[in-house]
Each structure stands twice: as structure tokens, then as C-alpha cells.
Amino acid sequence: TAAAGAALGSSWVASDDPQPARNATTCGVARRLLHWNILDGGGSRLDGIGALVRAGGYDVVTLNELNGFSAVRLKALAARWGFAHSAFLHKSAYNLGMLSRKPLERVKLGNDEIFAHGLLCADAAGVRLCVTHLNPHDVGRRANEARAIVARVPPRAPFLLVGDLNTLSPADRALHEAAALPAVIRSGPHAKALGKKFLTRSGDAVDYGPMAALVDGSAALIDVAPPRGSCTVPTAINADKMHFARLRLDYALASPSLARGACAPPRATVLNDTITNTLSDHLPLAVTFSVAA
Numbered sequence: 001t002a003a004a005g006a007a008l009g010s011s012w013v014a015s016d017d018p019q020p021a022r023n024a025t026t027c028g029v030a031r032r033l034l035h036w037n038i039l040d041g042g043g044s045r046l047d048g049i050g051a052l053v054r055a056g057g058y059d060v061v062t063l064n065e066l067n068g069f070s071a072v073r074l075k076a077l078a079a080r081w082g083f084a085h086s087a088f089l090h091k092s093a094y095n096l097g098m099l100s101r102k103p104l105e106r107v108k109l110g111n112d113e114i115f116a117h118g119l120l121c122a123d124a125a126g127v128r129l130c131v132t133h134l135n136p137h138d139v140g141r142r143a144n145e146a147r148a149i150v151a152r153v154p155p156r157a158p159f160l161l162v163g164d165l166n167t168l169s170p171a172d173r174a175l176h177e178a179a180a181l182p183a184v185i186r187s188g189p190h191a192k193a194l195g196k197k198f199l200t201r202s203g204d205a206v207d208y209g210p211m212a213a214l215v216d217g218s219a220a221l222i223d224v225a226p227p228r229g230s231c232t233v234p235t236a237i238n239a240d241k242m243h244f245a246r247l248r249l250d251y252a253l254a255s256p257s258l259a260r261g262a263c264a265p266p267r268a269t270v271l272n273d274t275i276t277n278t279l280s281d282h283l284p285l286a287v288t289f290s291v292a293a
Helices: 002-008 043-056 071-080 139-150 170-178 181-187 191-198 209-215
Strands: 029-037 060-064 085-089 096-100 105-110 119-124 127-133 159-164 250-254 267-270 285-291
Touching (some): 029 127, 029 159, 060 127, 071 096, 085 105, 096 119, 159 285
Parallel strands (some): 029 060
Antiparallel strands (some): 029 285, 105 119
16 A cells, blocks of 8 residues: 555665566466556546456556545545555655555655656566656656666566656657657647657757666666557547647556566557547556566
8 A cells, every 4th residue: 555655665775576476387477457647537537447447357557647536545446446455656636556456565655856746666466567657848857757767677676667658759750750740849839838848959859868768778678569650649538738649658668577588578559449538638558468487
């Protein structure tokens, strides 16, 4: 629970690897995770979100924008959705949450000033799992958050970072170039805000610095990318001027030990259909991964 996490303090020194559940297979234990930015606490959409979560049979669910929630309210929601365990972080109005069928161990609450909305981590489903929601306004501050996360990645344990990272990936460069993204931003009604969020200081190119800090830095995290061209914004109920084009803002990033240490590499899928398009201004990201048996 969040209370347990608070009692553990904010130490981020890497320690023993989380112990995965085991079964008879030699290839690893398959796990399923759903990440979703549910938009301003979900509101009247929560029942629909919960129905999708319950139907998916996920081991772990991570959530952004639990606005208006508390740890107690999240625990009650988790129970309704079939999860016995939860963790909650309030750093800003845009709270973070984690739901799990199995106990969450070594919960850490990252309330550091460097994080806009915090960093919530726990041992879950056999990995060190962190969920975050990076700075929505400034690419430089977002790069600083990314470097702070890299410093917290354990050196050996399987690690997975998920969240609305509010940033663009060079893996999607072809999509950005085809859409002439910098020109669209410069000529649009929100040029100043969008330029500060996504472009280099010159405004001539997409600034991939935050993602580079995550995938090219010492942790060498691997982008568990969904099929090429998949985007997580906008949706049919787009409520954010920053979702001005088809973009991938929600990610799963795995450590090399997780991405390459099992028989099957992690896979991600954006759940894009007529139902998910009406439940948030972000589409959910489903991730399947395996841990050592």
C-alpha cells in the first residue's frame, strides 16, 4: 500500500532482484500489464474503464491522472476491479496508482522536486516496475526527469518503466517527418506551448532528448514499441490542445535483462477501438512480458 511505501522512505539504492512467481515452464512466466492515463480521475467513465480492465485479466494495472483520488479510494477501486493490492502516490493533482493481484513489495514513492507528478515503484509481477507521468510543458525539464529515472534503475533486476511520458521517440521519426510535425507546430494556434513541449530551441526539429536519456543512457532501456504507426493520442474525446496530431506519448521501456533475458521479448499493443476511444483522451497500452522461471 502507499502507507507501507511511505514508511520505507525514499531510498533508491538498488537492492536484491525481485523474485518472480514460478511455474513448470523453462521459458518464463507470462505476465500481462495495462497502463492507462484515464483523464482527470475518470469521472463517469470509470465504470467503462473498470469493465475493460476486468475483462483483460491483467496481473498489474498502472494509472495516470488519478485526480481526486486518495490511497483509500484507490484501494476500494482496486477491490472492485479484482485487485487485492494497490499503491498510490500524490505528488501533484495528477496522482499515480498501481493495482496488483499479488502483493506489491518494496514500494517507493518518488516525491523528489525534479518530478512533475512523481515516480511510483514496486516489485510487481516479477519485475521492478515504475510508473510515472513526465512534465507536460517543458522538454528540458522532462529530460532531467528521464535522467533521474535512469539513476534509479537497478543494475541487474528486470525493470519496466511505464507511463504517459509526454515525449516523442525517434522510433517514430518517420511518422513525425511524414506529418511535418515541426512545421505543423510552428504554424498552429498553440505554437509557443507545443514548441516548448516537443521541439528543439530553434524550433526546426523534434527534440528527442528525454527519450534519448532513457534509451541511450547508462540504463540502456529498450522501447517496447507497439506495431509501427500505433499512437496513443488523440481519441474521440480529445480534451487536450497538446494532442494536436497522432502521437505516441505512452510507453513501456524495459531493461535489457527483461527485454532479452526471456524466451519471448516483451510486446506492447495500443488498445484502439470504439470503446477505448470514448473512455479517455489517451488510449491504453497493454504489455505482455515474461520473467525467469
